[in-house]
Amino acid sequence: MLSDPKTDADLRHALIATAHALADAAAPVTLGGFRSAGLHTDNKLDRGFDPVTEADRAAERAMRDELARLRPDDAILGEEYGHKAGTTGLTWVLDPIDGTRGYISGTPTWGTLIAVNGTQGPIFGLIDQPYTGERFVGGFGNAQLLRDQSRIALRTKVNDALGAAILFTTFPEIGTPQDREAFTRVADSCRLVRYGMDCYAYALLAAGQIDLVIEAGLNAYDIAAPIAVIEAAGGVVTNWEGGPVHDGGRAVAAANPALHRAALDLLAAG
Structure with a gap:
């Protein structure tokens, strides 16, 4: 065994x-x-x-x-x-x-x-x-x-208000046109959006500096390590449907369950 x-x-x-x-x-x-x-x-x-x-x-x-x-x-x-x-x-x-x-x-x-x-x-x-x-x-x-x-x-943030959230992603042209529309719905609801952060965005989320990371087109090696770090720090990481994302795809990393739920709802709203 x-x-x-x-x-x-x-x-x-x-x-x-x-x-x-x-x-x-x-x-x-x-x-x-x-x-x-x-x-x-x-x-x-x-x-x-x-x-x-x-x-x-x-x-x-x-x-x-x-x-x-x-x-x-x-x-x-x-x-x-x-x-x-x-x-x-x-x-x-x-x-x-x-x-x-x-x-x-x-x-x-x-x-x-x-x-x-x-x-x-x-x-x-x-x-x-x-x-x-x-x-x-x-x-x-x-x-x-x-x-x-x-x-x-490391401990993720306690903020549960999307309107006060800081959102990071790597590429402004995230995913497909439909993905970009969904991302924009979340981005428009956040206080601040920053681009081009690569894996450092996930590290900052685990450190309690930001609230959300949303990305698409990931491979397993892009997301496996961030999942482990963020979840151990109290955050939530899933795909855009709320399921496992360790094999890659479209990821939502959130500081807490409330922000995660709010982001998922807006991503699915189209």
Whole structure:
């Protein structure tokens, strides 16, 4: 029988330590390319622009090397190198640089996303921003911001009024035209809307700075780690219909159930 991290303290500690080891392995690679004049960017698309850099690829390779050493029997799903099967029932979900557009533009809104999934979705996650020295972690009933030598408890906001809410998303042209109409209904009801925040938006939601993040077109590696961190900090993350979103799609992350319900109602109102 496979061990359950909910009841196996040694396994919990091993998974947390492994997540930090992966972030530590990726950080020097991503920092080495950030704001570098020699950084080369490729485009994954024939039409449009979906950038990838050697830093993306090298950081994922570094994390996979660590997993081969520390947890060789776990599965892996990574943005750059796809899926590797495992036998433990656990899957590491890796995005070496979430927000590559921000990364190549020099904005510190990108981060390395690391999650470990069980059969029902993420059980522990980490959002690492090595340039600012911030690591947001969450899972197993605990959420913290690690910075320098400090450990600061993460807790989402208590505001339940949509009219006082701060809403973040990455792209103004979110999803399909119908998705944009739905998003606009929520945005028009909020106090403040900001764009281009990449994974840092989810970190700020967990830290109690903002109220909502709404996005579309996500992959599993974009959202698994934020789910774990935000839920551990007291927030709610689902798809636009209120169901699980750890496999990707359209996501609503909210500081509390009341805001989550209000956002879902407006998204479905069209």
